[in-house]
Amino acid sequence: MSIIPTPATIAASPEASHALLNAVQQQLGSVPNLFRLVANSPAALEGYLGMMGALGKGALPAAIGERIALAVAQVNGCEYCLAAHTYLGKHVAHLDDAEMAANRGGGSNDAKAEAAVRFAVKLAEARGHVDAGAVDAVRAAGYSDAQVIEIVQHVALNTWTNYINVVAATEIDFPRVELREAA
Numbered sequence: 001m002s003i004i005p006t007p008a009t010i011a012a013s014p015e016a017s018h019a020l021l022n023a024v025q026q027q028l029g030s031v032p033n034l035f036r037l038v039a040n041s042p043a044a045l046e047g048y049l050g051m052m053g054a055l056g057k058g059a060l061p062a063a064i065g066e067r068i069a070l071a072v073a074q075v076n077g078c079e080y081c082l083a084a085h086t087y088l089g090k091h092v093a094h095l096d097d098a099e100m101a102a103n104r105g106g107g108s109n110d111a112k113a114e115a116a117v118r119f120a121v122k123l124a125e126a127r128g129h130v131d132a133g134a135v136d137a138v139r140a141a142g143y144s145d146a147q148v149i150e151i152v153q154h155v156a157l158n159t160w161t162n163y164i165n166v167v168a169a170t171e172i173d174f175p176r177v178e179l180r181e182a183a
Contacts, residue, residue, distance in 0.1 A: 004168040006037045016042035020049055033173045034080065034165060051157050059146045060116075060154070066093040067113055068120040068154045070103040074180060075124040078162035083174040104180060115141030116151055123155045
């Protein structure tokens, strides 16, 4: 059971969250627990959905965002996000099991994606305190400055959802995936 109550339905959430949750329902076909949990704060839900929507229109391919989400969930020890992004990685971004395992390990089986995932892991582990060499490495792999900024934003947004889920002990409503032990 979650530490912070998750509204069981859209109707049980604050009224100011109803339209936002209905939009999630329409887009995804369901409303995962994370969204209903965050709906306890309509302002937080609006911010979360706004950032997700903006990044969805960004310069980074969606599959890179899923790779980053998997890597950051593993770094931050978030079982909910690891389960959710494993599901999304497979069913939406069409990543195979070997790729998602590499992402969780901080890498990729694709050379360009590897640079983005490694950079994302460095950001998460160092809480943003990376040197110019880290930025230069991701640029050298072919990422534009806009894409570098979006990688940072993906790490920040995923860290936020990781923290929300860890603090709340959000009930996992995706197929479970076990966290790897730290090396």
